[in-house]
Amino acid sequence: MALRALPSGKTLARFYQQQIRGLQTFTLPDLAYDYGALEPAISGEIMQLHHQKHHQTYITNYNKALEQLHDAIAKGDASAVVKLQSAIKFNGGGSIFGFYIYLYPITLSPCNASIFAGHVNHSIFWKNLAPPREGGGEPPHGSLGWAIDQHFGSMEKLIAKMNAEGAAVQGSGWVWLAVDKELKRLVVETTANQDPLVTKGASLVPLVGIDVWEHAYYLQYKNVRPDYLKNIWKVINWKFASEVYAKECP
Numbered sequence: 001m002a003l004r005a006l007p008s009g010k011t012l013a014r015f016y017q018q019q020i021r022g023l024q025t026f027t028l029p030d031l032a033y034d035y036g037a038l039e040p041a042i043s044g045e046i047m048q049l050h051h052q053k054h055h056q057t058y059i060t061n062y063n064k065a066l067e068q069l070h071d072a073i074a075k076g077d078a079s080a081v082v083k084l085q086s087a088i089k090f091n092g093g094g095s096i097f098g099f100y101i102y103l104y105p106i107t108l109s110p111c112n113a114s115i116f117a118g119h120v121n122h123s124i125f126w127k128n129l130a131p132p133r134e135g136g137g138e139p140p141h142g143s144l145g146w147a148i149d150q151h152f153g154s155m156e157k158l159i160a161k162m163n164a165e166g167a168a169v170q171g172s173g174w175v176w177l178a179v180d181k182e183l184k185r186l187v188v189e190t191t192a193n194q195d196p197l198v199t200k201g202a203s204l205v206p207l208v209g210i211d212v213w214e215h216a217y218y219l220q221y222k223n224v225r226p227d228y229l230k231n232i233w234k235v236i237n238w239k240f241a242s243e244v245y246a247k248e249c250p
C-alpha cells in the first residue's frame, strides 16, 4: 500500500474548513412530556437535571468548542485544532473527527451522527421514553416484536441481556438495542462515555438507547444501576423504536 505524504498546514486548514462548513450549533430540544411524567420509574428531579443541566452542558460546550475550532482554523493554529477535537468528541461524541478523516478520506455527511453524538445520544434517549399513560412500557407488536422474539427468544430475554450488559459498562456509557440496516438483524451493543453507536458499526441504527451514566439514576437509585435498568423498561417508548425499525427494515 502506498504511503501518503503528510498534509501541509495550508492543506490541513483547507481540509478542516471544508469539513466543518456544514456543522451547526445546537439548542436544547423540548421534551414531549413533563419531567414528572415518568415517575415512579424515573423521578422528575432526575429528568429535569438530566435535561436542563447535563444535556444543556453538552450542547453549550459543543457550541463553544465549535466556535473555537473555527477561530483556530482561521488562525492556522494546528495544536489548538487538535486539542479542541477532544472537547468536540466528549460533548459531541465526534470520535471519527480529525486526522482520521484526512487519512481515510470520507465525506463528513455520513459521519454527522457520530460528530454530534453527545447531543444526539440524549436526543434519542428522550424519544426512547414515554409516560405509561401514553404507552410507555407497552411492548412492541408487529414487525419489531416479531424480530425480538426471533433474535433473542423473547422480550424478557432481550431485557435481561440489555440489563446485564448495561450493568457491566465500566464507568459511564450507553447500552443499545440497534438494527443493522444492512444485515437486517437486531443487535445489542454498549458504548463508553458519549461514544456514538456508529463507532460499533456504520450500519447500526439505534432503536433503544439507555443512558447508564450515574447522572441518569443516582439521585433515585444511588449506586444500584441494576435497579434503574430494571425499572426503566416501564417507560420505554416502543412505539418510537417500532417506527424506526419499520423504516429501516420495511
Ligand SMILES: [Fe+2]
Pocket: 050, 054, 122, 211, 213, 215, 216
Ligand atoms: Fe446523560
